[in-house]
Amino acid sequence: MTSQTYTFRIQRNMPGQVGTVQSHWQEYKVEAEPNTTILTLLETIKGGQDGTLTFRQSCRSAICGSCAINIGGRTRLACKTHVGAVAKDGVVEISPQKNQPVLRDLAIDIRPFFSRVHGIKPYLQDGPERAGKVTSTAYDQVNHVTQCIMCGCCYSECTMAEVNPKFIGPAALAKAFRFVSDPREGLKTERLQDLASPNGIWSCTRCTLCVDVCPKEVAPMEAIVKLRTRGLNKGINTSAGAKHALAFHTDIKQTGQLNEFTLMMRTLGIVGSLMETGMAIHLAKKGKIPSPFPHSVTGVDELRRMYESLERSPIDVETKAKEAVPE
Amino acid sequence: MKSHDLIIVGAGLSGMRAALEGAKAGLDVAVVSKVHPLRSHSCAAQGGINAAINPNDKWEVHAYDTVKGSDFIGDEDAIDLMCREAPGIIHEMDRMGTPFSRNDDGVIAQRPFGGASFDRTCYAADRTGQVLLHTLWERLVHSGIHVYEECHVFRLVLASDGHVAGLVVYDIKTGEIFGLRGKGILLATGGYGRVFLSSTNATTNTGDGMAYAMRAGAPLADLEFVQFHPTGLRTSGILITEGARGEGGYLINAEGERFMGRYAPKKWELASRDVVSRAEQTEILEGRGTNGAIFLDLRHLGRDKIIDKLPQIRHLALDLEGVDPIDAPIPVRPTVHYSMGGIRTDKFGETPVPGLFAAGEAACVSVHGANRLGGNSLLDTIVFGKITGEHACKYVKSAQLRDFPTNAIAEEKDRIQELKSRPNRGLRPAMLHHQMAEAMNTYCGVYREPVGMTTLAEKFPGWRLDYERIHLDDKSTVFNVDLLRAVELRNLLDLGESIVKGALAREESRGAHFRIDFPNRDDVNWRKHTLAFWDEGAQAVRLDQEAVRTVGNPEYAPMVRTY
């Protein structure tokens, strides 16, 4: 492999008056092979060119979660990102994580992120739902999410967190699933009820960004989907999001088609639908209010039979974590 | 000034486990850590944690393996204690929520590991340290214990009677320097891998607690015993777990020969780490390596097994060396991994300085002696985190807060102000660090010879002068990592000097310490610990010795160590 010169275009942030940050972009040139990690090169710059350049790092092997920063438009771990993979015309643009307050240069204030994790009661609790025995497959679900290193990449990219700072966020919700899916947890239902509150599981947009940016293959959105399933199975279905989800299988079972008219009604109730967002008015203006009586698809009886068959003899289709043997 | 009954420095496995004892005892405990607890380096331990939980195994056998692994210089009272406590610790971590891997019957699974005579290593996939760390953090959050996060300790402060008084702390986030009073201080600050250039350790592993303890008058022990892991990646030194060999990986040289049979005919790749590291270094020195590395060959395991069982390893090799172990062997070399030495304590983690305790890699209890067995370090951290925490709690219940000499804070503020006010010329901390770390690697590595070590030892006074002339680029207050690195560098210098002086003094070969001029173990003259003290007058490290603590078990009598 041949080395080449890369330009690092780095957002510098200096704290100013209380709560403010002064930002500017600064460029550095470094010589490197394409498979050199961004972290190595940030260290090269800090050690040899500019000791004021500030960023967090520690383990260098993608397990401590310190070095998550925005590299080339995506939040990534600097220690496992190769410069050649992110440079555009030899330029790498680097800035701090998004959706969080900046302390200095690339270092964000991690306290708001962790306060959300604290909020889901991140510890096993004793209670009536605690199972006595652990089987060999007991952690098939737990193992997905215990790979999380709390680096914050998902939170930085989260499209809901961007517009709603109160949203619990993908990492904390994945952590919550870690407990809900653990046979030893005693208060699963209580957790699911808490998580169905506003700013919880039903506020995830399903944009799937957290799945793609996660450096540890945690797939937080999958965990959120599973939390919703478990909540609905426990009859926790009073939120708008839950009602919306429930409407789908009712419609499909009955007509095979989504009835967008009744979907709104079921989600929000009649009054809620009429009040809805003003969107209805805009849709009506364009003649876009859906028919309340869509035709059934051909063979809808098949769908009903499939549904009933699965209600009679359920199949577990949840994805399972592969058991990586250690050491 | 804020005060606590017990202040724990470091929030890795030892520190957090100790803190939980404080909560249990109903004491006011606080934790100070320069990183968020989940960033602690305990998370990087991949392999597992040893405990005789199988009915066919016995803690006594585990203890014997550990005594032998230590090359008969581990303290036998502490080894017995650790191995006896081990099964209880595993079950406790299991109850707290650690998702240990299970056998088909639901029992916690165990695997073979180097130097062990039974498949005794419990694990959670290939991220045991990470899940243990997260479990203890969960309990820490549950306990409500206050953590001074991203706060670095600048100095351990003693009262006029020699008892600990507290700490001078630097808040990295704000630049504030403040005092904390404590009836007791427990140091759980981990190892010092950054003394060396090539290390599996995190860049934050700068042995701060060891250096502060020594400067406060507590001796360090056995710093010359530096464990080299046989499989650090060639370029970065990042760890490839022993599990890769546990799963059947081979070590081959540049000629493609599986060479371990020539060095350890019974255990081959699963011989003790010191044995494997020396074998590799011999191959490299005798010209059968490539660019300073030999190779870890997993190809014969096949694609499926590599993907299923060693996914993290494959990713590390791909990400950091650009090698896919399915198709090609991974270039590896012996790399600094672990410090058997540390702050000298008794088996309850107590140091000779009243009110000062130490646990985990920062401490030398000593359960690892001259060579640590794989799977024993996680065990050490949790067992002695618990025991030392419990012991320290008992101690502080009957101890008094001492007067805190407030000039200590002013002195630290002055020191930082002086450092920041130096003109921008001359050495930068990174350059001085590089010089020392490179020399440590070259002259105090797997094989040690007296001329090189003497040259190295003689460099320290010069480096200390250089240190007084380094300058900081960064004069600011918020998140000044430049400053932090400079402060850490003095700790690294103290530890580097202790390591090389200890290695030069120890005229024998034992465990991880191998002298070309003294290739054999010398139980008559050297079955003893090296102690290192800070000599304030000479501004240098001074050595002493101490006997090994034995328990009179005839099975523990030194014998030739073969695998």
Add this chain to the structure above:
Amino acid sequence: MTLEYAYYPGCAAKQIQREADWAARAVCQELGIGLLAMPRASCCGAVSLRETKPAFALAVAARILSEAEAMGKDLVTICNTCLQTLTHANYRLSNEPELLEKINAVLAESGVRPYGGTIKVRHLLWVVTDLVDSRTLKAKITHPLKGLRVAAFLGCHSIRPEEIFNHASNTNEGPHLERLIQLMGGVAVDYVGKDRCCGFHVMLSDKHEVHTMAAKNCLSAKDAGAQVMITPCTLCDMIMGSVQPIAEKTVQRTINLPEMNFAQLLGLTMGISKERLGISRLHIDPVPVLSSIGLA
């Protein structure tokens, strides 16, 4: 080579967003792409069905895929969420033999043809940009965009997760939508919000957040100089168009960025009439912008 597909427009295109269906059919007719009806196909269930009844969701998807398989055609859709749902199910059914067997048992028991795992799920956008001969396509573009600055709003569910899409949309040449803009003679505007979320799936539960999301994405495009926005998704269409007038109040800024389905803009460049493409059904009138380049 004739291109023929089992056509799965999705519920939105059958009801609220009919104009996307009209445009897709019109464009395909011009390009000689056959769209065959799937009379038995039900709603895909979206992520919602996966949440309420995960096994039923897979069975429903398998039944849809099976219908296409019986027709001997790959499936093509114009809704990103249908695309992701069906691709996700297809990925699992093709990679997990035991799962396929169990789901097929349910299908068989219910009188449905079992799924053989041989179908590819494609977006019509991919067919147009990857499979239609580029000379053919260019020849049909008789009314090019003349440098019109177009924001490509990619839509989450045709690009993520990479795990299921990296084969289907694997290309080094940038997103399909941006390539299409270039082929049409426009300039694809680079802007921050292009790979973000429209908020459709939480529009009923978190409506204020959806307004902010839509406004931010539109404004980021607008600030980058976009004159019009296109999406490959009927659900993105629904939000990015209809929410703008409401969102303007939330963010206290005028947005007024015409938004339409990619097939509508493609149809216009092919000289297909505005009426056939349902341009009048759009919430933000694109005619002033389009007439400036002689397209309307």
